[in-house]
Amino acid sequence: MQFATVNDVILHHQLIGGPAGRPVIVFANSLGTDFRIWRDVVVRLAGDFPIVTYDKRGHGLSDLGQVPYSIDDHVLDLAALLDRLDVKDAVICGVSVGGMIAQGLAAKRPDLVKALVLCDTAHKIGTAEMWNARIEAIEAKGIESLADAVLERWFTPAFRRPENAAYHGYRNMLTRQSATGYAATCAALRDADLTESTKRISVPALCVVGEEDGSTPPDLVLSMARLITGARYEVIKGAGHIPSIEQPEILAEMIRAFLATLPAGDEPHG
Numbered sequence: 001m002q003f004a005t006v007n008d009v010i011l012h013h014q015l016i017g018g019p020a021g022r023p024v025i026v027f028a029n030s031l032g033t034d035f036r037i038w039r040d041v042v043v044r045l046a047g048d049f050p051i052v053t054y055d056k057r058g059h060g061l062s063d064l065g066q067v068p069y070s071i072d073d074h075v076l077d078l079a080a081l082l083d084r085l086d087v088k089d090a091v092i093c094g095v096s097v098g099g100m101i102a103q104g105l106a107a108k109r110p111d112l113v114k115a116l117v118l119c120d121t122a123h124k125i126g127t128a129e130m131w132n133a134r135i136e137a138i139e140a141k142g143i144e145s146l147a148d149a150v151l152e153r154w155f156t157p158a159f160r161r162p163e164n165a166a167y168h169g170y171r172n173m174l175t176r177q178s179a180t181g182y183a184a185t186c187a188a189l190r191d192a193d194l195t196e197s198t199k200r201i202s203v204p205a206l207c208v209v210g211e212e213d214g215s216t217p218p219d220l221v222l223s224m225a226r227l228i229t230g231a232r233y234e235v236i237k238g239a240g241h242i243p244s245i246e247q248p249e250i251l252a253e254m255i256r257a258f259l260a261t262l263p264a265g266d267e268p269h270g
């Protein structure tokens, strides 16, 4: 595990080496989570690909920085982290706001992006009214007050069984995030409409959604996929908003199969 100062924050990240000539896969996490949500996907791909995971600002062990945030703040952080790690031509795999960061990076720094895996995300998520109400609730009553409603959107009823220890663990992950970082990222989501830049994405893209996603449902993810020329679209059964937690084996195999379709390169990595 490592820490790097990029822009005005320290970002917590992890670089796992892999064979030369394979693209680096970079994982970007969602609102209210840290990079541990990718663990069960990473263990299936490590050894075959170099991998970077990181906690975006305001989440996990990364710094808060100046609040509120814009999507550009998150995009510039990831760009600076990849520059620091000497990673180029990476496959950026992002879930939800992490998927918006991935779309933004493809637009702003195409040299860093070979392909995109866009999980449970969209070019625009929610409305200003919805995000303002969420920010107000967090500021008044904290993340705990919203946790059960959020978890209903994240996970299928099968995962939310009271005897499932993982369900309680991920609830802890959500409620222990910084309320300030969470609210600051809600503001970034509120203000982001990537429709025009996402229409111009020209790298291969795999768009994936959990069939029971209550935050970014299949129809919304399909509408994003339709903006991107040649994008593939896949639905994962038995998953909600975070398939890397509920169906890591299926997601890892989808990523592996997608990467097998990409032209071979000689990608440098740190």
Ligand SMILES: O=C(O)CCC(=O)CC(=O)O
Pocket: 029, 030, 031, 032, 095, 096, 097, 098, 125, 150, 153, 154, 189, 214, 215, 216, 241
């Ligand atoms: O998960 C995200 O990054 C944003 C989408 C969202 O609102 C998730 C939730 O329903 O809490």
